[in-house]
Amino acid sequence: MSDELIQLAQSHLQNIPLQVISQGAEAIVFTTKTHPYLPTSKDSHTEYIIKYRPPKKYRHPQLDATLTKHRTIAEARLLQRLTNIPEIQSPGLIALDARNGIIWMEKVGYELIDYDDKISSLKNWLWRYNDNQEKALTEEIKIALEKVGCMIGKAHVNDVIHGDLTSSNIIITEAQEACLIDFGLSYQSALPEDKGVDLYVLDRAILSTHPKYAEQYNEWLMAGYERGYGKDKKSLIKLKEVLKRYEEVRLRGRKRSMLG
Numbered sequence: 001m002s003d004e005l006i007q008l009a010q011s012h013l014q015n016i017p018l019q020v021i022s023q024g025a026e027a028i029v030f031t032t033k034t035h036p037y038l039p040t041s042k043d044s045h046t047e048y049i050i051k052y053r054p055p056k057k058y059r060h061p062q063l064d065a066t067l068t069k070h071r072t073i074a075e076a077r078l079l080q081r082l083t084n085i086p087e088i089q090s091p092g093l094i095a096l097d098a099r100n101g102i103i104w105m106e107k108v109g110y111e112l113i114d115y116d117d118k119i120s121s122l123k124n125w126l127w128r129y130n131d132n133q134e135k136a137l138t139e140e141i142k143i144a145l146e147k148v149g150c151m152i153g154k155a156h157v158n159d160v161i162h163g164d165l166t167s168s169n170i171i172i173t174e175a176q177e178a179c180l181i182d183f184g185l186s187y188q189s190a191l192p193e194d195k196g197v198d199l200y201v202l203d204r205a206i207l208s209t210h211p212k213y214a215e216q217y218n219e220w221l222m223a224g225y226e227r228g229y230g231k232d233k234k235s236l237i238k239l240k241e242v243l244k245r246y247e248e249v250r251l252r253g254r255k256r257s258m259l260g
């Protein structure tokens with residue numbers, strides 16, 4: 001099945017060498033050294049990401065084509081919008097083929113040489129130290145998590161809801177800055193409830209992926225988040241409203257899990 005989908009992607013991207021790096025429910029993600037418009041120098045190490053949403057056979061073909069096109073455009077539009085908000089790091093949009101569900105973007109992050117050359121997602125970056133409490137709770141980790149939280153705060157100030165805040169969708173760059181990826185479920189909203197739910201998704205993701213240190217990690221993330229909101233009176237009022245909603249969502253979640 002996946003070979004078939006890779007061939008389909010290749011048919012839309014002829015003569016472009018593709019290497020699969022991930023296959024999720026929604027998309028196949030490739031790396032390539034080829035830029036759609038610029039010449040490729042033989043010794044260039046620059047890589048790009050191609051995210052391909054293949055047709056879903058379980059959907060009506062016409063509906064599927066419309067959904068794929070809309071989701072691809074929505075993600076690309078958001079990536080483009082984020083390039084105008086310097087406080088939120090995200091991959092730059094390079095090219096778009098909405099009809100075929102293809103987005104070409106910058107590759108962010110690096111390979112963790114001390115962790116099987118895996119990509120420097122926050123998940124992998126933190127997991128390197130999972131078995132070593134001393135290393136898992138250093139000042140370096142605290143600073144990085146505060147930066148991540150701060151950037152999410154900036155996204156919310158700009159009414160950008162990520163929609164899938166997991167530690168796999170946050171990349172740590174070589175300069176130890178945070179960068180967000182995967183805007184497939186993202187949308188614009190000024191509602192504190194939507195921001196509260198976004199924070200709750202992150203809280204749960206940290207708890208399930210980094211259970212040993214989740215309490216401390218979430219505390220550092222939230223300290224950064226509050227900083228990201230700014231200190232003026234208006235921002236503090238908005239922040240208070242979001243935090244109130246976040247607490248309410250957490251409480252609802254706790255009640256649900258107690259009721260089974």
Ligand SMILES: Nc1ncnc2c1ncn2[C@@H]1O[C@H](COP(=O)(O)OP(=O)(O)OP(=O)(O)O)[C@@H](O)[C@H]1O
Pocket residue numbers: 021022023024025026027028029049051091105106107108109119121168169181182183184
């Ligand atoms: N711009 C990027 N730079 C570096 N790596 C990326 C980039 N975009 C995606 N990836 C890699 O590909 C993986 C899958 O990408 P993404 O989350 O956007 O696709 P997805 O189909 O929504 O995935 P899933 O269904 O697993 O959430 C990411 O976890 C990351 O490892």
